[in-house]
Amino acid sequence: MKILFCSSEVVPFAKTGGLADVAGTLPPALEVAGARVKIVMPRYRCVDVKKFKLKKLDDETFSTSIGKNVEVLLLEKKSFFDRDGLYQQKGMDYPDNLDRFTYYCLQTLKLIKKINFKPDIIHCNDWQTALIPVYLKKMFKNDLFYKNIKTILTIHNLGYQGLFPKEELAVTGLNKELFSLNGLEFYGKINLLKGGLLFSDYISTVSSTYAREIHSAEFGCGLEGVLQKRKKDTAGILNGINYDEWDPRKNKALVKNYGPDSIEGKYENKEALQKIGKLKVDRKIPLLGIITRLADQKGLDILAEVIEEVVQMPVQFILLGTGDPRYHKLFEGISSKYKNTSIHLKFDTTLAYKIYAGSDIFLMPSYYEPCGLGQLISLNFGTIPLVRRTGGLADTVEDFDPFTKKGNGFVFSSYQAGALLETVKRSLCVYNDAKTWKKLVTRAMKSDFSWKKSAKEYISLYKSLKS
Numbered sequence: 511m512k513i514l515f516c517s518s519e520v521v522p523f524a525k526t527g528g529l530a531d532v533a534g535t536l537p538p539a540l541e542v543a544g545a546r547v548k549i550v551m552p553r554y555r556c557v558d559v560k561k562f563k564l565k566k567l568d569d570e571t572f573s574t575s576i577g578k579n580v581e582v583l584l585l586e587k588k589s590f591f592d593r594d595g596l597y598q599q600k601g602m603d604y605p606d607n608l609d610r611f612t613y614y615c616l617q618t619l620k621l622i623k624k625i626n627f628k629p630d631i632i633h634c635n636d637w638q639t640a641l642i643p644v645y646l647k648k649m650f651k652n653d654l655f656y657k658n659i660k661t662i663l664t665i666h667n668l669g670y671q672g673l674f675p676k677e678e679l680a681v682t683g684l685n686k687e688l689f690s691l692n693g694l695e696f697y698g699k700i701n702l703l704k705g706g707l708l709f710s711d712y713i714s715t716v717s718s719t720y721a722r723e724i725h726s727a728e729f730g731c732g733l734e735g736v737l738q739k740r741k742k743d744t745a746g747i748l749n750g751i752n753y754d755e756w757d758p759r760k761n762k763a764l765v766k767n768y769g770p771d772s773i774e775g776k777y778e779n780k781e782a783l784q785k786i787g788k789l790k791v792d793r794k795i796p797l798l799g800i801i802t803r804l805a806d807q808k809g810l811d812i813l814a815e816v817i818e819e820v821v822q823m824p825v826q827f828i829l830l831g832t833g834d835p836r837y838h839k840l841f842e843g844i845s846s847k848y849k850n851t852s853i854h855l856k857f858d859t860t861l862a863y864k865i866y867a868g869s870d871i872f873l874m875p876s877y878y879e880p881c882g883l884g885q886l887i888s889l890n891f892g893t894i895p896l897v898r899r900t901g902g903l904a905d906t907v908e909d910f911d912p913f914t915k916k917g918n919g920f921v922f923s924s925y926q927a928g929a930l931l932e933t934v935k936r937s938l939c940v941y942n943d944a945k946t947w948k949k950l951v952t953r954a955m956k957s958d959f960s961w962k963k964s965a966k967e968y969i970s971l972y973k974s975l976k977s
């Protein structure tokens with residue numbers, strides 16, 4: 511089984527969010543499950559040729575590998591990708607993103623023919639890759655090389671669709687007829703994701719609950735009609751995490767490695783984090799952590815409503831995040847007003863490891879969450895997730911019941927600041943019962959969200975599509 515995995519970001523080369531984690535860890539897991547996999551991504555400026563020991567295949571392509579032998583092909587086009595950001599700079603999307611990702615999609619298809627790698631399946635991810643199924647069904651349909659190649663499009667976040675002015679259609683090289691209700695037209699704009707959803711052979715998303723939610727007007731982001739039409743060709747397969755990277759027993763950024771049998775080590779990391787965050791060093795004070803893109807989706811509007819009440823409780827609060835300038839301003843204000851807060855408005859993978867390890871409670875009050883990796887990572891670090899019941903959060907975090915002592919986190923349902931606040935209070939009550947908390951931490955660390963099971967599900971899906 512040959513798979514071409516297409517993603518605009520891949521760990522360890524380039525990352526803005528969970529998509530990169532998935533693209534860097536699912537292909538090696540597929541390889542272990544028996545597939546032959548290649549990945550294609552752009553060579554951005556951050557993918558340094560020397561640092562990553564990239565091999566030049568020709569003027570347009572570099573190559574390297576991850577896992578045992580998953581080849582990563584990097585498209586070289588300096589005018590498009592040799593920039594500081596992946597999709598935007600200073601909060602503004604690059605104005606030529608349609609040109610950039612049209613190039614990516616077309617060049618990917620040309621490349622596999624050039625190197626004579628004919629996959630059974632092209633697995634696309636999100637809007638940046640969504641033109642590939644459209645090109646296969648339209649532009650390349652008479653080329654025998656591409657015959658019988660099947661496509662899957664995985665939705666990692668329906669909130670990002672790749673919208674562009676209709677005047678730019680010519681950039682894609684697609685026929686004007688495709689700019690219609692049954693094509694890429696979406697309220698007068700070009701919608702790349704819609705094209706991918708209509709023309710791919712199968713659609714998947716990253717949790718069962720989100721796979722159901724996207725058919726509703728509340729979570730469909732305007733594409734619920736298109737998705738309803740394709741309901742029978744849609745599945746939800748839960749993301750896993752990379753246990754090599756996110757393992758407190760091995761992670762080199764920690765001051766002390768620890769596991770479920772040695773959770774004392776966690777509290778050395780907590781003290782170290784308190785020092786880094788210029789917080790009072792005291793193991794007993796509950797430390798609430800959050801690592802997130804600063805976007806409305808992540809529940810920051812309801813957190814904003816109650817953040818002052820939260821930090822006036824006997825807690826410490828540490829935030830790592832970047833994004834919407836409104837939230838930068840809000841948290842800068844909180845930082846200058848409250849000494850028990852530590853605010854880091856940047857993207858910093860090493861600090862993220864330290865926060866996952868050193869915090870007691872991890873906040874994810876998302877409005878919607880296709881899968882969410884933060885809660886899976888924090889569970890592995892024994893940091894108890896406090897989440898809203900939506901998407902992948904609903905599928906992976908079970909509310910703690912003080913009577914039966916079942917559950918691995920704290921869950922609230924209604925998207926309201928009051929519900930979030932109540933749940934923070936509830937979690938602090940459990941925290942104050944040291945014996946129960948220790949059991950909860952140990953149980954959390956024993957959860958298994960590795961890729962093994964999900965990789966198998968993808969392989970079965972690929973097999974069912976292969977003709």
Ligand code: ADP
Nearest residue numbers: 527528802803831856857858859862882883884
């Ligand atoms: P999303 O993909 O919607 O951003 P996920 O929870 O699926 O959310 O994945 C987010 C990933 O990005 C996690 O690995 C998280 O640790 C990481 N991350 C988010 N913000 C930051 C940041 N400011 N610095 C470092 N890592 C971050």
